[in-house]
Amino acid sequence: MRYKKRKYFMAGRINLIQRSKIRELFEKARKMENVISLGIGEPDFDTPEVIKDAAKRALDEGYTHYTPNAGIPEFREAIAEYYRDFYKVDVDPNSIIVTAGAYEATYLAFESLLEQGDDVIIPDPAFVCYVEDAKIAEAGILRIPLREENEFRIDPDELVEMVTKRTRMLVMNYPNNPTGATIDKRTAKAIADIAEDYNIYILSDEPYEHFLYEGAKHHPMIKYAPDNTILANSFSKTFAMTGWRLGFAIAPPQVIKDMIKLHAYIVGNVTSFIQIAGITALRDKRSWDALKVMRETYAERRKLVLKGLKAIPHIEAFRPKGAFYIWAKINPELDMSSEDFANWLLDNAGVVVIPGTAFGKQGEGWIRISYATKKEQLIEAMDRMEKALETL
Ligand SMILES: Cc1ncc(COP(=O)(O)O)c(C=O)c1O
Structure with a gap:
């Protein structure tokens, strides 16, 4: 043709x-x-065999249909359970949406929360998708520099200086792509306080949470600013599942509702048997x-x-x-x-x-x-x- x-x-x-x-x-x-x-x-x-086997089994068991838009309830529960067991953070399964990777979670957050006239603060350097997502949402973009002398952590004092009436969201990503930097508890808390004080959302993209060295610890932002954080996460890096397109977001109730609304008309739901494999990834010791x-x-x-x-x-x-x-x-x-x-x-x-x-x-x-x-x-x-x- x-x-x-x-x-x-x-x-x-x-x-x-x-x-x-x-x-x-x-x-x-x-x-x-x-x-x-x-x-x-x-x-x-x-991808670990146990996860692949779970997907194959799920196909044979008939997981070939639509699922609820936000994801299979048992999978959302398994995610909540993981945060409870691993980080001692209480997460309501209803505050979770299963997405096609952290990419989709991020996109949904930008599109549901920002519009023309709003500003978003994005670190510089940063993973490539945030700026492009902000442009599609027609939001104004301010870049906060990450500096070597601060170990590439966002400087809370500099952040406060940048905040205006138009600031709606701050993007964070630790452990970080591209610098490999991690965040410490004190900085995480300071940023959380600023977000609460100025009523700013934090989009915290955390797909590298398990890749830590020399005793570094991860600090999920939902722990410090639960009412202001949209946490994006993914199975891509954790369980070497990039091609599966499996991730999720955790967000306050009003935000998650809007993200689900948008997701329902883009993806509908993440592939059913892949969600089932996600349950195994989280609950089986072998993964x-x-x-x-x-x-x-x-x-x-x-x-x-x-x-x-x-x-x-x-x-x-x-x-x-x-x-x-x-x-x-x-x-x-x-x-x-x-x-x-x-x-x-x-x-x-x-x-x-x-x-x-x-x-x-x-x-x-x-x-x-x-x-x-x-x-x-x-x-x-x-x-x-x-x-x-x-x-x-
Ligand atoms: C910081 C960061 N966020 C998000 C993504 C996208 O991940 P996913 O495969 O979960 O969509 C990547 C992929 O490289 C990444 O490095």
């Missing part, structure tokens, strides 16, 4: 969305041979055992890469305590932008890293290195980077 050439009408809002700037880099890498990618943003592990192995493997790789980077000239790593990323500074004396540096590394070392500017202006001078890659590949990549950068 061939389409006729004719004028194509499109909604202006689509023009607002920016496709990822790193596409060109990946395109270029795709055409090259023997490239090692440290650009990956997803686990390289397979937690698998997570433990994954976390230990990441911890080992993290050490390996941090040690390897020490020997490599012209890059200096921030020591992250979370996620599976390393945020590293490029020697300013090289006088290369992040994008130039990433391109240079691809050309001269055959290694893909993500230029920091993909995550915001503050990312200039930085790169993101992912260690969600096999150990042998990481060793080889470090070796190549060292040899190439020594020539500069």
Whole structure:
């Protein structure tokens, strides 16, 4: 079939969305041979067998129909139970919506809460979707810089300074993509207090909650600002289930009601047998055992890469305590932008890293290195980077 050439009408809002700037880099890498990618943003592990088996069984048992929009009640209960057991936070299952990953949870929060005339504060650097979600919601965007001297935590004093009458929402994401930073209890509480005092919602995106190192702890924001927090979470990273598209949001009753309303006309419900597998993921010890192995493997790789980077000239790593990323500074004396540096590394070392500017202006001078890659590949990549950068 061939389409006729004719004028194509499109909604202006689509023009607002920016496709990822790193596409060109990946395109270029795709055409090259023997490239090692440290650009990956997803686990390289397979989903634990026990979860896969649960999905297969659910299919055979007839979970092939629509479910309630907000999700299967038993699954919502299992999520609430998890927060109770793991974090000692009381969550009403009715405050939970099952979503197609944290992406959908985030999108629903932006679309239900913001409109033209509202402002949202988004960290810089930050994971790419928040800014695009804000544009679709036609909200004003203010970026709060994350600084190395603050270990890339939001500075509560700076936050208060930014708040105006128009501020409706603050986005947080700890453990953080791209910096690997974690949040401490004191900062989490201070931010919660500001949100309560100024009546601002916090969208807290927490999909890396289980990837913590060197004794770091996670602080779910619903613990400190339950009436103001929309918590987005996901099975993607925790149980290596990126392709399953399974996540959820926890939010105050009036917000969750609106999110469900919107979700009902987009997704309807998350795939029924996948929700059933989600119950197993949360309740079966074997999936937690698998997570433990994954976390230990990441911890080992993290050490390996941090040690390897020490020997490599012209890059200096921030020591992250979370996620599976390393945020590293490029020697300013090289006088290369992040994008130039990433391109240079691809050309001269055959290694893909993500230029920091993909995550915001503050990312200039930085790169993101992912260690969600096999150990042998990481060793080889470090070796190549060292040899190439020594020539500069
Ligand atoms: C911070 C952050 N939030 C959300 C997502 C999207 O996750 P999901 O697969 O749950 O939609 C990602 C994926 O990389 C992420 O890094």
